[in-house]
Amino acid sequence: MNAPNSWIPRFDIETMPTALNRYLEPRVKRLGYLGEMFQVGANAPDVLLTFMHFTDALKEAVDFDISETIVLTVAVMMSNRYELHQHERLSIRNGFDRMWIAEVEALAPDKAQVMTYKQLCAQRYAIALIRTHGSQVKDEFEAMSAHFTPAQAMSIAFLIGRYITHALIVNTLDLCPPVPSVFEDDFSP
Numbered sequence: 001m002n003a004p005n006s007w008i009p010r011f012d013i014e015t016m017p018t019a020l021n022r023y024l025e026p027r028v029k030r031l032g033y034l035g036e037m038f039q040v041g042a043n044a045p046d047v048l049l050t051f052m053h054f055t056d057a058l059k060e061a062v063d064f065d066i067s068e069t070i071v072l073t074v075a076v077m078m079s080n081r082y083e084l085h086q087h088e089r090l091s092i093r094n095g096f097d098r099m100w101i102a103e104v105e106a107l108a109p110d111k112a113q114v115m116t117y118k119q120l121c122a123q124r125y126a127i128a129l130i131r132t133h134g135s136q137v138k139d140e141f142e143a144m145s146a147h148f149t150p151a152q153a154m155s156i157a158f159l160i161g162r163y164i165t166h167a168l169i170v171n172t173l174d175l176c177p178p179v180p181s182v183f184e185d186d187f188s189p
Helices: 020-033 036-041 044-061 064-076 080-092 098-106 115-132 138-145 150-173
Strands: none
Touching: 020 044, 020 064, 036 044, 036 115, 036 150, 044 064, 044 150, 064 080, 064 150, 080 098, 080 150, 115 138, 115 150, 138 150
């Protein structure tokens, strides 16, 4: 039996529409691979390109440590190994160690030892948002927002939604992670 996504064409970087190719080419050169999410997403090139511009805007709006706390948290909660493994590597490349990554991925902010208070507040909000579908997060959002500007707090909410969207697509198509977890290999920058 074919995989549920086998009928969706995969594009390589050379066969993508020009605007998408130009946008993704530097990323592909830096990483050394074209992830399957991009290969299937290229079927809707304008949507994928807009999604990536949204991602870029979020990188500018949210500090890296908070962003990675959110991304790893959402990836674990949404069972998105694809993004989880990539962001573990990105975290290590940017100075975080495996202990910090493991602590974030444990989803136990009340037991955390190395995460900062701002990271913990952001994680508590992300956990509550996903668990309650956003309907019972007033306390967590207010606690988190006390440490960020209104623009940053709203950007964190958008960031969580961005990574939920990614997880829904990856899980729907059963896409495999392009790289192993940092806990499965000896990855170092």
